[in-house]
Amino acid sequence: MYNDATMEQVKILAKQLKIPTFVQYPDLLRQAGADTDFGSLLLTLMRNEYDQRQENQNRRRLKQAGLPYMKTLEELDLSRYDGKISELFIGELASCRFIREKKNIIMLGNPGRGQTHMAIGLALKACSLGMNVLFKNAASLSTELSEARDNYVLGKLEKRIRKADLLILDEMGYVSFDRYQSELLFKVIADRSERGSIIVTTNLPFSEWTTLFENTAMVDRLTFQSYILDMNGQSYRIEQAKKQTR
Numbered sequence: 001m002y003n004d005a006t007m008e009q010v011k012i013l014a015k016q017l018k019i020p021t022f023v024q025y026p027d028l029l030r031q032a033g034a035d036t037d038f039g040s041l042l043l044t045l046m047r048n049e050y051d052q053r054q055e056n057q058n059r060r061r062l063k064q065a066g067l068p069y070m071k072t073l074e075e076l077d078l079s080r081y082d083g084k085i086s087e088l089f090i091g092e093l094a095s096c097r098f099i100r101e102k103k104n105i106i107m108l109g110n111p112g113r114g115q116t117h118m119a120i121g122l123a124l125k126a127c128s129l130g131m132n133v134l135f136k137n138a139a140s141l142s143t144e145l146s147e148a149r150d151n152y153v154l155g156k157l158e159k160r161i162r163k164a165d166l167l168i169l170d171e172m173g174y175v176s177f178d179r180y181q182s183e184l185l186f187k188v189i190a191d192r193s194e195r196g197s198i199i200v201t202t203n204l205p206f207s208e209w210t211t212l213f214e215n216t217a218m219v220d221r222l223t224f225q226s227y228i229l230d231m232n233g234q235s236y237r238i239e240q241a242k243k244q245t246r
Contacts (some may be wrong), residue, residue: 021049031182043121058127065123065133073121076114084230094125099166099197104167107201112235115201119168122199126166134164138172139202141188142181149184161188166197172203189221198222 008078014022022045073094078085123133150158161167192198204221
């Protein structure tokens with residue numbers, strides 16, 4: 001049905017044409033029925049190549065996103081929110097329509113309430129749909145912006161941030177910013193207004209954001225066309241620790 005010389009030629013051409021899955025054609029021939037036509041085999045090869053490329057692209061998007069760990073929305077226990085966040089609403093967010101509509105999500109809650117988990121889960125959904133995501137700890141990003149400015153590469157970093165369909169600013173409020181950090185972070189957020197989505201996780205109510213930023217317009221920029229989720233309550237980590245000590 002095929003010989004070594006043919007196989008070697010297929011490998012060479014598949015590499016040159018960048019269609020590596022085509023070297024799997026012997027397996028398809030073995031699995032094919034006697035009445036399978038060439039067109040069906042070719043279509044299967046093309047579908048396999050397409051699926052592999054989609055998987056490779058998703059891997060690259062996940063790597064570029066810089067997620068600290070993997071947590072899916074399906075792993076999130078919605079019962080801890082006492083009905084304030086429904087499965088239907090999570091399904092709506094998981095569609096990532098909010099990203100296409102350039103809307104933001106602000107997750108307010110004390111530590112251990114799953115804000116980062118939910119943000120990562122949404123990031124995974126966005127990546128699977130072909131969107132570019134960038135996950136940044138808010139304090140780390142403010143430092144990164146300051147260092148980029150000092151090293152005259154701020155424009156390059158800002159361009160990378162702008163290219164993201166979804167920017168996640170995690171743990172906003174755990175560390176305060178100096179004037180320059182505040183201004184740089186505000187510019188990042190202002191530049192994305194109606195141009196790209198942001199997810200912010202924070203332990204601070206809006207009334208206390210003045211302790212972080214001198215520019216009070218930050219709140220207005222973030223809350224414009226935003227979903228605001230109240231996720232306050234008993235820390236999930238504390239609940240788990242209590243169960244383990246019983």
